[in-house]
Amino acid sequence: MKNNFLNKLNNRKFNGTFRKLDVFENGIDFFSNDYLGFANKSSSIDLSGATGSRLLSGNSNNAAVAEKKIAKFYSSESSLIYTSGYTLNVGLISCLASRHDLILYDENVHASIRDGIRLSKAQSFSFKHNNISDLERQLISNTKSNVFVLIESLYSMTGKFSDLISICELCEKYNAYLIVDEAHSIGAFGDNGKGLCYKYNIHNRVFARVVTFGKAYGLMGAAVLSSEVMIDYLINFSRSFIYTTAMPPSIYKQIEVNVCDSKINELIDRLQLNLKYFRDHFNHDSIISELNSPIQIIQIGDNKKTLSLSNQIFNKGIINKPIFYPTVPKNEECLRLCFHSFNEFSEIDLLIESLKNIND
Known part of the structure; x- marks a missing residue:
């Protein structure tokens, strides 16, 4: 068994794909998901322990209040906070769909969505990235009782947006349940950072939205935005919620504070200004991302x-x-650059200068 592990690790090293943990204490940040700079914002968080899961001793007034305020802020009937986006997607998808159901998912969805699909035991098929026609083709041929369509509003490894309105209309046409992961768009798009579903006014037509607090909001945790019935169902059947220790009460309070921060629109404007500056001064065929995406992918x-x-x-x-x-x-290896509201034009100039030999 040990040799099997070593062989796999050595194969990664030989192919140049070996992962390791690095610590970066100094340097210009063009790699973190801290799009609005909240992670470096000073706060006085009291990290008293959670003591248990939410269904045991880990529930708190802070958690309950945060969920109510978050639901109201994002114009949702109800919400439920998980400890991370990964545990949320795994717990949400695995308990919703059964072997009698069908899941259709964009081929570029996050690993957490794929793992949730595997645990659900539902029949599943991917559709081509952002390809509406391919999605409709599979919806037409469906014979299952329940169909779930899983997408992201902004894809983290392409920097491309979903055609949310068209996909929402397709799901309504074929009676499919649409789940949108807004991990990389929440906080960074829409009025006061309410996300792309809200911006395009489809938030009340989506079965469930997933929002995370570890990216634009600079904290940790994630929430499902859905109906009260759906939230009650998750509390009762979502294993990654039921059997996970809650976060410290102060984290729930800080989530509420960051989400409702009065300067978010100003920070979003600054982020977009930086993106425009970059794309105005660096336009290369290897960039596959949208002009206004905080994730800029240079595909090598x-x-x-x-x-x-x-x-x-x-x-x-x-x-x-x-x-x-x-x-x-394979053959889509890339450099993933993340832009932030706090990046200076001089830092972007240095980045552009560093990319001048991209074809070498």
């Missing part, structure tokens, strides 16, 4: 070349992270 398609470009940028003092297979498909 080769492990060694991707690593070389990443090191070249890192040597200029810019923290970045190359993305290799299996995180992305």
Whole structure:
């Protein structure tokens, strides 16, 4: 068994895809998901212990109040907070769909969604990335009783947006349940950061929205936004909620504070200004992302070349992270750059200068 582990690890090292934990204490941040800079915002969080799961001793007034205020803020009937986006997606999907149901999912959805699908035991098929026609083709041929369509509003490994309105209309046409993961758009898009479903006024037509607090909001945790019946169902049947220790009460309070921060629109404007500056001054065929996405993907398609470009940028003092297979498909290896409201134009200039030899 030990040799099997070592062989797999050595194979990763040989292919240049070996993962390891790094600590970056100094440098210019173009790699974190802290889009609005909340993670570096000073606060006086009292980290008293949670003591247990929410169904035992871990529930608190802070948690209950936060869920009510979050639901109201995002114009949802109810909400339920999990400890992370991963545990949420796994727990949500695995308890909703059974072997009698069908799940259709975008081929680029996050690993947490894929793991939830596996645990659900439902029949599942992917559709081509952001391809409405392929999704409709599969909806037409469905013979299952319940159909769930799983997408992200902004995809973290392409920097591309979903056509939310068209997909929502398709789901209504074929009586499918639409679940939208807004992990990378919540806080960064829409009035006061309410996300893309809210921006396009489909939030009340979606079966469930997933919002996370560890990215634009700079904290931890995630929430399901859905009906009261749906939330009661999750409390009773979602294993990753039931059997997980709650977060400290102060975290729930801080989530509420960050979500409702009065400066979010100002920070979003600053983020978009930085993105416009970057794309106005750097326009290369290798960029596959949308102009206004805080995630800018430079697709290289080769492990060694991707690593070389990443090191070249890192040597200029810019923290970045190359993305290799299996995180992305083979031949889609890339440099993933994340922009923030706090980045200065001078830092973006340095990044652009570091990318000038991208074709070498």
